[in-house]
Amino acid sequence: MSKRQRARLFRGIQYGILVVALLVLVLAADWDALGRAFFDPAVIANQFPEVMTVALVNTITYTAMGFAFALAFGLVIALMRLSSVGPYRWIATLYIEFFRGLPALLVFLALGVGVGYAFGLNLDRSLSIMLALGLVGGAYIAETIRAGIQAVPKGQVEAARSLGMSPARTMITVVIPQAFRIILPPLTNELILLTKDSSLAFILGSTLAQHELTQFARNALNTDRSLTPIVVAGFCYLMITLPLSYLSRRLERRFGKGARTGPGRE
Amino acid sequence: MSDTTQPVVEISGLHKSFGSLQVLRGVDLQVERGQVVCVIGPSGSGKSTLLRCVNLLEEPTSGSVVVNGVELTDPDCDIDAARVRIGMVFQSFNLFAHLSVLENLTVAQRKVLRRSKEQAEEVARRNLARVGLTDKEHAMPAQLSGGQQQRAAIARALSMDPEVMLFDEPTSALDPELVGDVLGVMRQLAEEGMTMLVVTHEMQFAREVADQVVFMDGGGIIEQGDPASVIGAPSHERTRTFLSRVLDPTHHGPSDPAV
Numbered sequence: 001m002s003k004r005q006r007a008r009l010f011r012g013i014q015y016g017i018l019v020v021a022l023l024v025l026v027l028a029a030d031w032d033a034l035g036r037a038f039f040d041p042a043v044i045a046n047q048f049p050e051v052m053t054v055a056l057v058n059t060i061t062y063t064a065m066g067f068a069f070a071l072a073f074g075l076v077i078a079l080m081r082l083s084s085v086g087p088y089r090w091i092a093t094l095y096i097e098f099f100r101g102l103p104a105l106l107v108f109l110a111l112g113v114g115v116g117y118a119f120g121l122n123l124d125r126s127l128s129i130m131l132a133l134g135l136v137g138g139a140y141i142a143e144t145i146r147a148g149i150q151a152v153p154k155g156q157v158e159a160a161r162s163l164g165m166s167p168a169r170t171m172i173t174v175v176i177p178q179a180f181r182i183i184l185p186p187l188t189n190e191l192i193l194l195t196k197d198s199s200l201a202f203i204l205g206s207t208l209a210q211h212e213l214t215q216f217a218r219n220a221l222n223t224d225r226s227l228t229p230i231v232v233a234g235f236c237y238l239m240i241t242l243p244l245s246y247l248s249r250r251l252e253r254r255f256g257k258g259a260r261t262g263p264g265r266e
Numbered sequence: 267m268s269d270t271t272q273p274v275v276e277i278s279g280l281h282k283s284f285g286s287l288q289v290l291r292g293v294d295l296q297v298e299r300g301q302v303v304c305v306i307g308p309s310g311s312g313k314s315t316l317l318r319c320v321n322l323l324e325e326p327t328s329g330s331v332v333v334n335g336v337e338l339t340d341p342d343c344d345i346d347a348a349r350v351r352i353g354m355v356f357q358s359f360n361l362f363a364h365l366s367v368l369e370n371l372t373v374a375q376r377k378v379l380r381r382s383k384e385q386a387e388e389v390a391r392r393n394l395a396r397v398g399l400t401d402k403e404h405a406m407p408a409q410l411s412g413g414q415q416q417r418a419a420i421a422r423a424l425s426m427d428p429e430v431m432l433f434d435e436p437t438s439a440l441d442p443e444l445v446g447d448v449l450g451v452m453r454q455l456a457e458e459g460m461t462m463l464v465v466t467h468e469m470q471f472a473r474e475v476a477d478q479v480v481f482m483d484g485g486g487i488i489e490q491g492d493p494a495s496v497i498g499a500p501s502h503e504r505t506r507t508f509l510s511r512v513l514d515p516t517h518h519g520p521s522d523p524a525v
């Protein structure tokens with residue numbers, strides 16, 4: 001058998017296995033039971049509209065607040081990481097390693113519960129969520145931004161400096177705008193991760209109006225005793241994350257190539 | 267500042283080391299107002315480093331650099347202000363990749379010289395016309411050929427009204443058929459009386475345009491003088507070896523020292 005024939009045979013076998021598996025699934029599964037478990041119309045009716053008007057809105061709000069904070073914070077940490085002042089670099093590195101190495105849940109616990117016990121000051125719930133998401137996200141974003149800044153060719157900085165721009169002016173006018181294009185796709189991925197991490201807000205306890213998607217589904221589980229609330233919540237998450245993931249891939253293709261001056265051999 | 271009798275660039279006793287590597291070993295060089303000085307020499311001889319010390323992109327280890335009467339090597343010197351009047355053109359163009367050609371020419375005028383948008387654009391358009399790129403003001407750098415990018419980079423430097431222009435092998439990264447356009451622009455600049463310090467491998471250009479040619483090797487100036495003597499009748503063996511290799515690259519014997 002030639003190499004090509006063998007490859008074709010293997011592909012045929014793979015398709016065969018897939019068809020058999022699907023057939024077994026279709027014939028053996030109890031579709032009525034499955035349908036009731038996953039897509040119970042009565043339960044779905046119960047979920048709406050609050051799952052959208054409350055839970056989805058809360059998830060997006062928490063994520064957006066956390067991301068805004070993470071972005072600002074990440075930029076500061078990234079600049080510290082690149083600073084010529086040694087201690088700034090050490091602090092930034094320490095911070096990044098520390099928060100990337102911890103479960104986000106632990107940070108939520110620390111801010112939402114630990115701070116209250118330790119200092120007797122109860123952080124506002126929204127503030128805790130924003131801080132927790134921001135502190136964790138900021139550590140990842142700082143690394144992304146640092147990599148983006150370092151990916152800007154050195155010649156761009158030299159050109160700016162030779163025109164009389166100060167280091168700060170060069171950073172703002174030349175480096176950050178170019179780094180931004182480089183980091184936009186990974187930043188979008190970070191937003192997806194934060195969207196999912198916002199579910200950790202459940203640990204802080206919440207009133208009905210403060211439920212985000214995961215807490216909302218969890219609540220509904222107790223009353224409706226069905227998988228359907230989870231399916232609905234999952235669907236809502238995907239409504240946020242799939243477009244973001246598509247956007248990230250689009251941006252990657254758009255900015256990934258070209259947009260460089262020079263023959264690239266400086 | 268614009269004393270007409272004083273040299274525009276005055277380099278004395280310039281040393282530069284990278285770690286333990288001594289790249290410049292005591293260079294003295296002056297560029298008079300309106301003069302074109304071409305620096306030639308083998309790869310690694312320190313030509314770029316010398317040029318980059320003139321606007322302090324590299325910090326000299328010792329020695330002094332005075333440009334337009336301002337001592338740049340003085341620790342109290344406002345280097346950003348001094349660089350405004352020193353135009354620099356790089357081998358790899360270094361146009362700002364995220365800005366259009368026009369914005370490349372206006373951004374420093376506006377942010378550094380604080381010119382108005384209208385004034386900056388007027389200056390930019392005048393300089394684009396000088397380098398023959400009037401129709402490209404809205405193009406992005408990546409859409410231009412290498413020669414066009416380099417001419418835009420020259421126009422960008424000119425837009426700051428420099429007193430002296432530094433060129434570091436401005437044509438080395440170009441396809442051969444694009445070299446002429448850039449050299450043409452530089453020749454025209456020289457004729458207009460611009461003070462220029464040019465590192466180049468284009469011997470024809472040096473011979474025809476330079477007032478003075480400087481041959482560097484091993485981090486020092488080996489000989490300097492008018493082009494006819496340095497290129498036409500070099501007095502040092504090292505200069506002769508270098509020139510024979512550059513002018514006739516296919517015919518050099520095995521006795522040539524390795525670069």
Ligand SMILES: Nc1ncnc2c1ncn2[C@@H]1O[C@H](COP(=O)(O)OP(=O)(O)OP(=O)(O)O)[C@@H](O)[C@H]1O
Pocket residue numbers: 284287289307308309310311312313314315316
């Ligand atoms: N930033 C740096 N760090 C360490 N060494 C450097 C640095 N820049 C230049 N050098 C070294 O200094 C020496 C002189 O370099 P320079 O670029 O000035 O030479 P050049 O005459 O311009 O050569 P070429 O014709 O190849 O451009 C080389 O040995 C180079 O490796």
Ligand SMILES: [Mg+2]
Pocket residue numbers: 313314315434435
């Ligand atoms: Mg060089």
